[in-house]
Amino acid sequence: MPELPExxxxxxxxxxxxxxxxxxxxxxxxxxTIHPDKLSFINGIEGRTINNVNxxxxxxxxxxxxxxxxxxxxxxxxxxxxxxxxxxxxxxxHLAMKLGNGQDIKYLKFTDMRMxxxxxxxxxxxxxxxxxxxxxxxxxxxxxxxxxxKLIKSKNSNIxxxxxxxxVISGIGNxxxxxxxxxxNINPHTKTKVITSNQAExxxxxxxxxxxxxxxxxxxxxxxxxxxxxxxxxxxxxKYFRIYMKEKCPTxxxxxVVEKISGRSTYYCPTCQF
DNA sequence: ATGTTTGTTCCGAT
DNA sequence: CATCGGAACAAACA
Numbered sequence: 060m061p062e063l064p065e066x067x068x069x070x071x072x073x074x075x076x077x078x079x080x081x082x083x084x085x086x087x088x089x090x091x092t093i094h095p096d097k098l099s100f101i102n103g104i105e106g107r108t109i110n111n112v113n114x115x116x117x118x119x120x121x122x123x124x125x126x127x128x129x130x131x132x133x134x135x136x137x138x139x140x141x142x143x144x145x146x147x148x149x150x151x152x153h154l155a156m157k158l159g160n161g162q163d164i165k166y167l168k169f170t171d172m173r174m175x176x177x178x179x180x181x182x183x184x185x186x187x188x189x190x191x192x193x194x195x196x197x198x199x200x201x202x203x204x205x206x207x208x209k210l211i212k213s214k215n216s217n218i219x220x221x222x223x224x225x226x227v228i229s230g231i232g233n234x235x236x237x238x239x240x241x242x243x244n245i246n247p248h249t250k251t252k253v254i255t256s257n258q259a260e261x262x263x264x265x266x267x268x269x270x271x272x273x274x275x276x277x278x279x280x281x282x283x284x285x286x287x288x289x290x291x292x293x294x295x296x297x298k299y300f301r302i303y304m305k306e307k308c309p310t311x312x313x314x315x316v317v318e319k320i321s322g323r324s325t326y327y328c329p330t331c332q333f
Numbered sequence: 334a335t336g337t338t339t340g341t342t343c344c345g346a347t
Numbered sequence: 348c349a350t351c352g353g354a355a356c357a358a359a360c361a
Contacts, residue, residue: 061339062339062340132340133339133340134339134341135338135339135340135341135357136338136339136357136358136359151358172357172358173338173356173358173359174357174358175340175341175356175357177341214351215350215351216350216351216352220351220352225340225341232339233338233339234339278339279339281338281339283338283339283359285338285339286339321351321352321353322352322354323338323340324337324338
């Protein structure tokens with residue numbers, strides 16, 4: 060699924076494409092769970108204008124002119140697609156919205172093959188709940204090494220798990236956690252309690268560097284093409300993966316170890332990461 | 334057929 | 348009561 064850079068790309072493109080557009084009509088599938096329910100969702104969004112688009116962790120929020128927000132989470136296989144007309148048939152479409160600004164018409168669709176994602180209409184209180192469920196954003200400028208160190212030591216687990224825990228620090232997923240640990244020369248099994256301040260600084264820098272690079276590359280699209288931007292185009296950061304999906308360490312050519320950590324494929328170099 | 338998959342949440346064990 | 352780790356959620360592909 061989309062991690063922070065992919066969601067960031069979607070948010071940026073949406074801001075440039077649909078601000079000031081009104082939701083003229085919407086069509087929702089019966090197979091998908093919509094919060095609070097399909098009818099109140101549709102009644103709550105039709106006729107409303109989109110005033111802003113924001114990201115909270117990997118959540119996408121469209122701010123409406125009635126103080127409420129359309130909430131999307133793409134999970135593993137969700138997509139938001141913006142179409143100029145209705146000719147394109149997109150598989151697994153669970154919500155389609157007709158948008159207009161008095162001049163032109165656009166169609167915004169939410170599709171999700173595996174249906175782990177979320178569609179909802181939330182108020183300010185519910186948005187606060189979503190915000191409070193997440194730790195600081197990985198790219199937040201006031202996230203210092205000291206604060207990062209305290210955060211990762213707040214739980215007793217291995218560093219790979221902690222990086223994926225959105226309640227600790229938000230925005231990082233399996234791919235970027237894997238690459239950041241390689242860049243910081245930290246073995247993914249390392250318990251956070253033994254991580255030093257120097258290691259934390261190096262890791263935080265690696266996280267910020269990798270996420271920023273990926274944003275420059277408009278995110279990563281894996282061979283299954285599950286992530287594409289709102290125009291249906293692939294990202295290019297997969298060309299710049301450091302160790303994710305690699306067979307040999309790019310630094311020392313040792314065979315990369317692939318193993319599951321908490322059910323997620325983790326790649327690391329047994330020589331360079333300790 | 335079996336094993337994969339970019340995420341999150343819930344439930345059981347400790 | 349808090350914390351941790353694995354299973355489950357569902358579908359397509361190799």
